[in-house]
Amino acid sequence: ILNVEQSPQSLHVQEGDSTNFTCSFPSSNFYALHWYRWETAKSPEALFVMTLNGDEKKKGRISATLNTKEGYSYLYIKGSQPEDSATYLCARLPYSGGGADGLTFGKGTHLIIQP
Amino acid sequence: DAGITQSPRHKVTETGTPVTLRCHQTENHRYMYWYRQDPGHGLRLIHYSYGVKDTDKGEVSDGYSVSRSKTEDFLLTLESATSSQTSVYFCAISESMLFQGGNYGYTFGSGTRLTVV
Numbered sequence: 001i002l003n004v005e006q007s008p009q010s011l012h013v014q015e016g017d018s019t020n021f022t023c024s025f026p027s028s029n030f031y032a033l034h035w036y037r038w039e040t041a042k043s044p045e046a047l048f049v050m051t052l053n054g055d056e057k058k059k060g061r062i063s064a065t066l067n068t069k070e071g072y073s074y075l076y077i078k079g080s081q082p083e084d085s086a087t088y089l090c091a092r093l094p095y096s097g098g099g100a101d102g103l104t105f106g107k108g109t110h111l112i113i114q115p
Numbered sequence: 116d117a118g119i120t121q122s123p124r125h126k127v128t129e130t131g132t133p134v135t136l137r138c139h140q141t142e143n144h145r146y147m148y149w150y151r152q153d154p155g156h157g158l159r160l161i162h163y164s165y166g167v168k169d170t171d172k173g174e175v176s177d178g179y180s181v182s183r184s185k186t187e188d189f190l191l192t193l194e195s196a197t198s199s200q201t202s203v204y205f206c207a208i209s210e211s212m213l214f215q216g217g218n219y220g221y222t223f224g225s226g227t228r229l230t231v232v
Binding site: 105 | 156160163174219220221223
């Protein structure tokens with residue numbers, strides 16, 4: 001994998017159901033993996049920053065896991081609510097020997113929660 | 116949030132004219148970034164800065180230049196705007212490259228919608 005890839009591109013989920021989506025990224029020179037939530041007409045907001053293989057982070061009903069060896073991360077939403085409707089972005093930060101390379105973003109998963 | 120502001124919010128300009136977008140932060144963060152967002156593409160990095168007068172190119176830097184003369188300001192200049200530079204431009208700031216726990220994600224500005232006609 002050369003770029004950060006997210007799947008699915010879009011997802012419709014019934015309110016109350018749980019869902020998850022995937023971020024795949026190059027495993028070489030890995031430093032950190034970010035997840036952002038981006039609501040329409042707003043700016044992306046950071047959800048999680050993960051650095052260690054096996055990391056698991058949780059924020060309310062949302063959680064994320066990280067596998068740096070195989071280059072993937074999952075984002076889980078439990079008991080989806082209408083306010084969870086947003087585009088979820090993942091982004092990879094490469095290791096650059098103490099440099100300051102920016103994040104490389106995936107194209108996002110557009111989540112729509114249907115009442 | 117008032118920690119990072121972009122100006123202008125919207126701009127329409129003509130092909131061939133120079134345009135400067137401003138990003139201003141009050142957080143005293145070291146790292147600042149300019150991204151563009153286009154349909155069918157993720158956020159793509161244009162340029163970034165890791166300190167006053169320290170900048171470097173990102174993935175899509177052709178046709179853009181930047182300057183950072185003060186910690187709080189990061190300017191993006193389109194020397195001669197083209198229609199392909201019609202986009203939404205986001206500035207982002209970051210406190211540290213070294214994650215010492217906590218959530219050191221980027222903080223994004225509200226974006227500048229630029230239309231080149």
